[in-house]
Amino acid sequence: VAADPNDAEAGLKLASALRGMGEWQRAAEAAEEVTVRHPDSADAFLDLARAHIGAGHGFYAIIPLKRAQALNMKDWRPLSLLGVAYEQITRDDEAEAAYITAEKLAPNNPAVLANLAMFRFGQGKAADAETLLRRAASLPGANEQTRQNLAFVLGRQGRFDEAEKLMRQDLPPDAVTNNLTYLKAAYEKTAIAAPTPAAPSRTWEALKADAG
CATH class of the missing domain: 1.25.40.10 (Tetratricopeptide repeat domain)
Known part of the structure; x- marks a missing residue:
């Protein structure tokens, strides 16, 4: 090409x-x-x-x-x-x-807030990340990835019901099941969110690979 x-x-x-x-x-x-x-x-x-x-x-x-x-x-x-x-x-x-x-x-750009949020999460500041992602998800222009990042952060804190509700807004049932299985296993492994190095796009696959 x-x-x-x-x-x-x-x-x-x-x-x-x-x-x-x-x-x-x-x-x-x-x-x-x-x-x-x-x-x-x-x-x-x-x-x-x-x-x-x-x-x-x-x-x-x-x-x-x-x-x-x-x-x-x-x-x-x-x-x-x-x-x-x-x-x-x-x-x-x-x-x-x-x-x-x-x-x-x-200040009201969902992508900017989401990137800052995932940086905070990578620093072990899950509560700060959640606050930023909730703000981002509430803004016009927020996309599926912003909501799923929020679901990821909630799940890594063991709040699976909230995470599942968000996932079901955008994902097919099999993807929801797979993601919940991952989140529960990760939470059982450690109750503290592991650092998440930067990913080019904060997809579930990238977050899973980075968070370990």
Whole structure:
């Protein structure tokens, strides 16, 4: 699959499609090609960073994200992604600073709040994470993943009935059963939420793998 290198929109669509298939390296190459030909495209630098984060290479996402931030200092997206990138390389102080700055720029954005919430959860602050996720889930634009992150955090605290109710809003019965089985086993293993390293998208699969 190839895109016209001079067509930024086509290049970014290709990068997005490749990310959707888990082709992180190819996605990075497609996005990087756009950044070379369109160095004023913040979206291109964001897509390049997303590909690196998706591959688990947060270090390589930092420079593209700072380039994207420099192009629009009022855009919350580079900062929120910087938080994820810094988490991946365990630079937690910088991750927290990035998340907090993103929240200041977009205080009512569910994605920003959800990323900050999962960072708090990773620090062992489940109550703080729950508060942020409840706020995020109540806002316009909140998606399934935000609700399922809340279900995950509730379940890791042993509050299975609440978690199940949230899961049933979005998931098929077999997925609910599987997720509850996981949560109960994880809770029995330890009543304290284990640290959750950053994931490119906070999917159940990523959270399960990271939380252990």
